[in-house]
Amino acid sequence: MSRPTLTAVFVAFLLTSSVAKPNAKDKKPKQVVPAIECDMRAGKINLPEFIVKCPAKCRETKEKVYGTGVFASISSICNAAIHNGVITNSGGKVIVMKMGGQATYKGSFANGVRSLSLPNWRDSFSVSVGKPKKGVIYPSTLIFVPSRPTAENTADHKDPPHSTVSPATEPSSTAAPPTTTHVTTPIATAPPITTSATPRVTVHKVREAGRSHPYFSSVARQSQSTKGKGPTQAFRGSSVYANRFSSRTNTAGVHRPETGTPIRRQPHVSSASAVFSRVQPQSERKQHTAQSNPTFARRDWPHPAFSRPDGSSGTRRPTDSSYSVPNTSYKWNRMSTGDPTVLDPRPDNTEYEQYGQYPPEPEDHKPLSETGHTKDCKVDIAFLMDGSWSIGKRRFKIQKDFLVDVSQVINVGVAGPMMGIIQYGDDPVTEFSLKQFSSSKDLKPAISKIVQKGGLSNVGKALSYINKNFFSDANGNRGGAPNVAVVLVDGWPTDKLEEASRLARESGINIFFVTIEGPDENEKQNVVETNFVEKAVCRTNGFFSLPITSWFALRKEVQSLVKRVCDTDHLVCSKTCLNANDIAFVIDGSSSVGTGNFRTVLQFVANVTQEFEISDTDTRVGIIQYTYEQRLEFAFGQHNNKADLLNAIKRINYWSGGTSTGAAITYAADQLFSKSKPNKRKIMIVITDGRSYDDVRAPALAVHHKGVIAYSIGIAWAAQDELEYIATDPDREHSFFVDEFDNLYKYVPKIIHNICNEFNSQPRN
16 A cells, blocks of 8 residues: 555544544533522422532521421521531532421421421422432522512413522423433513603692691792792602602702611602602701702601601511412402502592592492401401601591591491500500490591691501500400401501510411502612511411502502401411410329329429410310329310319329320320310320330320420439430420429429420411
């Protein structure tokens, strides 16, 4: 073979090798793992199975976890993974698989993370080591549940799920756990629609400004003298409440309030004028009104005599938005969604507002009358009406008319609902108590005579006031009727209310919030406490909050509000740690106890029982005494008032015999907890002074799986390992040991505290 031929063959071989090489080494698709924060909960991610990367030191955040092995969807993913041993506190990759809800979630302590028990929840998840199986590629982006779901679906407006990690992917409606390589398809996004429409131009006047606040007297006179001379003002949004007051110009520059000063909302005007605070010095006010533009901001200023509290925005633990939808049995119209982008379809009411008149009633607004919502509506209701200067005289009158309408619909009476009113400004004042009026007819003129007190909108102070002073026997609180507080607020509060709301809820008060013209996105920076509605209401599922976009829409929501406050099945905050239990005492009556010590045990039982509210609808108590055998001393509901119950405890006779604690626990499950009401927390307190002759592990595990929260109290010769088997995890919160019977009394407050702490730590959504 000649040299040229050999050269050609060699070159052809090299070309063939270089072309084939890439095909011989097809690269496997690389798994991209999205990072999350420690507070991310599984319920917020809209994927059936996914992989994530947790940061370091999540354990220190103490984000809550519910369950063991299988966790409720409201649990922190990262802390659940640490609890399960999937990752360490240094962080790492975690595979999350969604699954159905469980009847009960058992709390435990593992790897430095304490998980809590939960009676039931709708969705669950499990975690595993973040090493995907061969050929499996998980989504590289996370699809989140929409943060603001609505109760009604609209055919013309659907928001696709979105990701905060990378561009959104479109999830399948019948998604299954991944078994093959995932291919994500970007959502085709339509180009943004631009409009050239200009805001509606309206001419308006000061509405009786001189009557609502001293400052407006001079402004009203200036307005009269310059009527018709000022330029028209363009406003964004609906003119129904855009025209209340005109915006002011400040040639000297923007006035900035002092640090910590609460700022109340400006009208729907341009963003340039929205930066002005409603709280300004007197000198600034005169300067603003002297400008060529005769308009000024819609919000009034507080009276100079009132102080301005300091406050700053606070943070809040995120809620599981996957379940934050309104109750499906209650329909919301588009006007009450609180969405500032929804236009008001009603006619422009500007002309009526200018001349101090109400707009005509719509044709479909029928006279209010008693409805089916008020049947068997036995509740004690406190209305907290906003009397601050920001509301103005006209809207204060609308607020009073709204309360008159409510009082006529609910049909006030001693056999039904009772109603009282507190007006709040800088400080709350009781206008009339629950017992002052016993009929709707008497309430109507009393409400009409209420005079606006002025000041700021200190809702937190008002909630503390009703918790400490209003719902008392002296003021007509009936005990057996749920306590309801309905807060009406113009815009947003000027003080912090989270702590006051928590204490009110724990006292059994069902807090509703009616927010009229709440803050929009541009105004949220001025709010003293972020997410104030979620921090205040009884539950964050939408049932207890009623956002209204305009004061002129307030009276249309009477029926909706009455339906809610009278739905006693949903007034869950009436259930507290002291009135929502079925408690079974399982008492050792063996020979080693002795008669004297047995009486000491009964005194301990009576001391614990004394702390609870006892009735057939509140906490119920049953007692079992055991030796080798078991005896039902009395069942749940057999003694329905505290006096009878305490007397029954004193009459229990000492039995004497052996010790079969396991059989006694099984007996309690069959004779007591099988007859427990579904809305009661099941609590078992086992008291023993020695080791059991039978096994306690299987019976204890069985009652744990049935949702029973078990406490064990050992005395003298009790076996520590058996006490821990009996007790619900974590052991140190549910298992106690004393060396002598006479020291039992020391653990009464500890047990009450733990029962209430566990009750109050349940999620509010």
